[in-house]
Amino acid sequence: MPELPEVETTRRILEPYLLGQRIQQLLHQDPARYRNTERAEGRRVLGTSRRGKYLIIHLDENLELIVHLGMTGGFRFEPHRHTRVTLHLPHQTLYYTDPRRFGKWWVVEAGDYREIDLLCRMGPEPLSDDFTLAHFQQALRTPRKIKEVLLAQEAVAGVGNIYADESLWLSQIHPERPAASLSSPEVRRLYKAIRVVMERAVEAGGSTLSDASYRQPDGQPGYFQFQHNAYDRTGQPCKRKGCTGRIAKIVVGGRGTHFCPQCQQNSR
Numbered sequence: 001m002p003e004l005p006e007v008e009t010t011r012r013i014l015e016p017y018l019l020g021q022r023i024q025q026l027l028h029q030d031p032a033r034y035r036n037t038e039r040a041e042g043r044r045v046l047g048t049s050r051r052g053k054y055l056i057i058h059l060d061e062n063l064e065l066i067v068h069l070g071m072t073g074g075f076r077f078e079p080h081r082h083t084r085v086t087l088h089l090p091h092q093t094l095y096y097t098d099p100r101r102f103g104k105w106w107v108v109e110a111g112d113y114r115e116i117d118l119l120c121r122m123g124p125e126p127l128s129d130d131f132t133l134a135h136f137q138q139a140l141r142t143p144r145k146i147k148e149v150l151l152a153q154e155a156v157a158g159v160g161n162i163y164a165d166e167s168l169w170l171s172q173i174h175p176e177r178p179a180a181s182l183s184s185p186e187v188r189r190l191y192k193a194i195r196v197v198m199e200r201a202v203e204a205g206g207s208t209l210s211d212a213s214y215r216q217p218d219g220q221p222g223y224f225q226f227q228h229n230a231y232d233r234t235g236q237p238c239k240r241k242g243c244t245g246r247i248a249k250i251v252v253g254g255r256g257t258h259f260c261p262q263c264q265q266n267s268r
């Protein structure tokens with residue numbers, strides 16, 4: 001599932017193709033999923049940004065085109081058999097593919113996110129100055145499991161299943177710990193781990209998993225999967241120096257969760 005690094009990578013690659021261009025046509029056959037897109041036709045792209053896992057394309061006339069890639073959404077420069085939306089620009093056509101169709105598009109007045117509930121509640125960007133230790137400490141004052149708190153997007157934006165598992169591994173915290181039970185040093189470790197993991201993952205162009213659903217628009221995979229320490233490594237030896245554990249998989253908050261039972265213990 002595309003998380004912050006995959007969406008940010010997509011944004012960086014698409015931006016030069018979008019900037020200053022007028023959207024000529026935006027074609028699809030699913031107006032319930034790709035909402036009010038006719039309003040984007042004829043509009044000029046002023047810039048792009050990202051909030052959490054949402055890609056935001058800023059248009060003139062005070063409009064925003066917002067894309068959520070869902071589980072398997074992504075952009076391509078070439079037609080693809082799962083193309084759901086075709087976006088015609090003067091010099092380039094972009095093909096939005098989404099085999100499983102969980103992705104969504106919206107065109108809204110700039111900043112009016114009433115239709116997109118999660119965008120209204122979204123926590124700070126982990127790589128921005130808004131993401132402070134004080135805010136993070138405050139957001140963790142809940143009995144909910146730490147992994148669930150990370151996935152909820154309110155403590156920090158853009159962390160999904162992969163990067164939650166990686167951040168918890170790096171900070172040696174069991175994914176089922178009640179968030180409020182984390183000590184100050186643990187909160188600090190997790191806070192730093194989220195930034196480190198996200199920075200490295202963006203640098204590597206995100207993660208392309210064995211299902212190969214995520215690819216960069218030019219068809220290239222991401223490379224962060226080779227740096228995974230926990231995610232998708234069930235049964236493999238823990239990579240932490242001196243640890244003899246093996247990565248285990250459990251379900252937390254309905255999501256497959258990978259961790260090392262030896263160096264991420266629950267009884268603290």
Ligand SMILES: [Zn+2]
Pocket residue numbers: 238239240243244245246260261262263264
């Ligand atoms: Zn370990």
